[in-house]
Amino acid sequence: MATNEKTSKSYLDLVNECDNFPYPQTDPGLYDARLDGLYTLLVAEEESTLGFVLPRVAEVLRGLPSWTLNDDDGTLTLSAGPSEDERSAIVAATTMAMRQTGHFAVLSGWRDELYPVYGRDGKCLFKIERSASPLFGVVSYGVHMTCYTKDAVTGEYRFWTPKRALTKQTYPGMLDNTVAGGLAAGEKPLEAVVREGEEEASLPADLIRERAKAVGNVSYFLIRDEKAGGETGLMQPESQYVYDMELPDDVVPKPNDSEVESFALLSTEEVKVSLRRGEFKPNCALVMLDFFIRHGILTPENEPDYVEIIARLHRRFEFPTVKYPGSQ
């Protein structure tokens, strides 16, 4: 039927939509051009590149104490310090002032939740309000868990798949991973999975602690579009800790807050159809592909872009990443 016809995406298309910041090794011209149009975020006395900032964001900070905009080398430097607390206080004051101007739509989703930004050797340089991270283009961390059942005889998988509430600011009505959420400063990944599993899917904490299995990390560099909410073109490098949890037949995830509309237990074929129709939230599609690869559902023989997809699901960033998350 004509009404059911939707464009069928390849799995590599899904990766391209979420990991869409150019790569210097494959597209040096595109990469350099993109970087020429961005400010590099630095902290004084630290060498690492911490994020990429759009000129229309950086301009707002020009002339503010503790911030230095250098147009010659394209850097935006935070010179508050020398302690993490001092830097975090300046960043808090700056982001709250930015919020009060009402200029930045993305800050209307203010969360009162702090995300850490790491320098070399895993040192936390400062914390920043979650909704402001894409304005500074810093790496944010999260957890994604896929809950599934596996038929003992046929080996067939089924996936507990939530549909996001239509009232959500970001990606309303799209399909999600069973449990997913951001990793706040000081929180350990497994604890975040336990918390989100209770909050979003009514899964008992004990069950998660017993059965959730750490199985890797999916990382990608997204340039945000309108579906992400707020202004477009913001930079969002993300690192998601990935967990699998096989559920017994009698455990049924249920919505527990306003984030999720409903859960459905989808077959592998149904998930594939939804992926190709673009019904999954973009980064959740990547976590599903990672599951398919680790569990032998996608193979070198049935997926032409197998090698490319796997490399793209595990992007190495320009920025330092965390060591021992939650320990600080």
Add this chain to the structure above:
Amino acid sequence: MATNEKTSKSYLDLVNECDNFPYPQTDPGLYDARLDGLYTLLVAEEESTLGFVLPRVAEVLRGLPSWTLNDDDGTLTLSAGPSEDERSAIVAATTMAMRQTGHFAVLSGWRDELYPVYGRDGKCLFKIERSASPLFGVVSYGVHMTCYTKDAVTGEYRFWTPKRALTKQTYPGMLDNTVAGGLAAGEKPLEAVVREGEEEASLPADLIRERAKAVGNVSYFLIRDEKAGGETGLMQPESQYVYDMELPDDVVPKPNDSEVESFALLSTEEVKVSLRRGEFKPNCALVMLDFFIRHGILTPENEPDYVEIIARLHRRFEFPTVKYPGSQ
């Protein structure tokens, strides 16, 4: 005891030893300096960068028909063609002539086995003798399978671990993955696992076809040192299809050719100790780390470099990679 004392390596050290070509996004200065000292391998009328070649190798081709060395832009171009067969014939003649000079130690390991080199859209541009691939710095493909047992009660893993024969040209006496080998032109990855499983570990083909599970790909960019055999400093980007196979207790891998000295069934702890002592062949250490990550043995809570290691095990290359291996 003093005689047992060896340097203890971190898991990230093991990654750094195998994936040691600089990254443009984290070390742009080092990367550019490295590239300035290399020729970029091209095929006429094709846009893709196919490999990196040392000047002392490229010089040998200067003035040869079908090869063009351009010192201005640092390129080495193969202009034979327009068909794959014609290009492969020129490459064969060139590499055989290089072998006859006796100049290149790496060619003393001549295998009479052809490896494919891919352009954009997965098109095979030419084939090249296996032992010559690092002279041209092109991507080579292989398969690595980890055979393990898992205790039904404790969940403990044990790993079937071969020790390489002391007579091997490369990495003699080091520990390996249960089954590993190169992927020749026209061979499908699963077929290579079946062939190598029989040849190296005496595992029945039917058992492998039934139980081997495709679980991903590990890719890294090695600058060869003396342990790899032949001249040092050659470029070796590699893409390894990874398989897991759980074995019943009564299946015991046995050496079947001169490549393997013996097999031992090591506990997770024993494998960890051997890894930290540097006893594994470098790329096999990476495949073990990938197993540890996918099976929840390494976690964000027990491994500080978790995020960095995962990104590094799945490198995206400067070069196009295969689509549907073995189909051509």
